[in-house]
Amino acid sequence: MKKRLGPSDRLYPMPCPLVVGGSGEQVDTLAVAWIGIAAGSPPSVAMALRDTRHTLALIRDGREFTVNIPATRLAAEVDFCGITSGKATDKFAATGLTLVPAAVVSTPIIAECPYNMECRVTHEVDIGHYTLVVGEVVETHADEHVLDATGEKVDVGLLDPLVYIAGSREYRALGPVVADAFSIGRSIAAPDAEQDGGTGS
Ligand SMILES: Cc1cc2nc3c(=O)[nH]c(=O)nc-3n(C[C@H](O)[C@H](O)[C@H](O)COP(=O)(O)O)c2cc1C
Numbered sequence: 001m002k003k004r005l006g007p008s009d010r011l012y013p014m015p016c017p018l019v020v021g022g023s024g025e026q027v028d029t030l031a032v033a034w035i036g037i038a039a040g041s042p043p044s045v046a047m048a049l050r051d052t053r054h055t056l057a058l059i060r061d062g063r064e065f066t067v068n069i070p071a072t073r074l075a076a077e078v079d080f081c082g083i084t085s086g087k088a089t090d091k092f093a094a095t096g097l098t099l100v101p102a103a104v105v106s107t108p109i110i111a112e113c114p115y116n117m118e119c120r121v122t123h124e125v126d127i128g129h130y131t132l133v134v135g136e137v138v139e140t141h142a143d144e145h146v147l148d149a150t151g152e153k154v155d156v157g158l159l160d161p162l163v164y165i166a167g168s169r170e171y172r173a174l175g176p177v178v179a180d181a182f183s184i185g186r187s188i189a190a191p192d193a194e195q196d197g198g199t200g201s
Contacts, residue, residue, distance in 0.1 A: 009034075009166070016164035016171065018068045018081055018113060019047065020099070022058035023106040027099060029091055030055045031082030033164045034130075035067070043137040045119055048130045054086045056131060063121045064105040065135055068113035071160045075171045077112075078162055104139045114143040114159055 014033040022028055030053055038046035045067060049056040059065045070078050077095040084091060092099060099108035102118045109116040119135030126132075148155040156174065163172045182197065 014164045016078055016162050018078060018110055020066045020107055021055040023062055028055040028058055028086030029081050031078050038134050044134055045137060046132055046134045048132050050130055064107045065119050066102055066107050066109045067117040068110040069115040070113050070162045072162050072173045075162055114146045115154060116141040
């Protein structure tokens with residue numbers, strides 16, 4: 001028996017990257033759980049930012065942002081950036097997180113986060129008190145120690161990304177691998193099925 005819980009903004013689980021906006025002396029970051037891939041081609045990220053966020057103002061000015069995936073060991077730093085506004089506090093000085101130049105955009109990336117995406121804003125959509133910001137991913141970076149044996153792909157076990165659980169307000173780590181995607185589904189017999197080989201990943 002299912003229980004109706006009403007309209008909700010909860011989706012389980014969520015990522016929890018640090019999104020950076022701005023450049024030069026005017027840089028800020030915030031924790032963003034309402035974020036995901038919006039398109040594969042061009043590769044695009046969509047995120048919902050409340051209109052009061054200082055980082056959003058910087059992103060609107062510069063039309064660029066970076067998405068920085070923290071490992072679980074950075075939970076305290078991420079949470080600090082998610083409960084403190086950069087209007088009055090230098091979050092980088094407070095947490096010790098270090099900004100380093102990106103390759104393509106003028107907004108920096110965070111050195112301590114092992115995976116980083118550089119984005120240029122392509123769309124802004126107003127939704128209530130939030131703005132849905134869509135950005136094209138123009139470059140990505142990974143620390144060598146989170147790459148798999150081929151040296152080309154991120155090994156998510158090594159990345160150990162911080163996961164956010166809304167409702168219980170917990171940070172968690174990923175669990176074990178349970179199956180191969182675009183593969184285990186073939187074990188279900190359906191002779192006439194048209195099956196996608198997986199353009200996504
Ligand atoms: C776990 C977590 C997730 C968050 N996700 C979002 C989000 O998706 N969108 C948003 O606008 N704020 C989100 N926040 C709140 C901002 O990170 C927070 O208000 C931050 O202090 C804003 O900083 P700024 O004003 O310096 O930009 C989140 C906070 C936490 C702790």
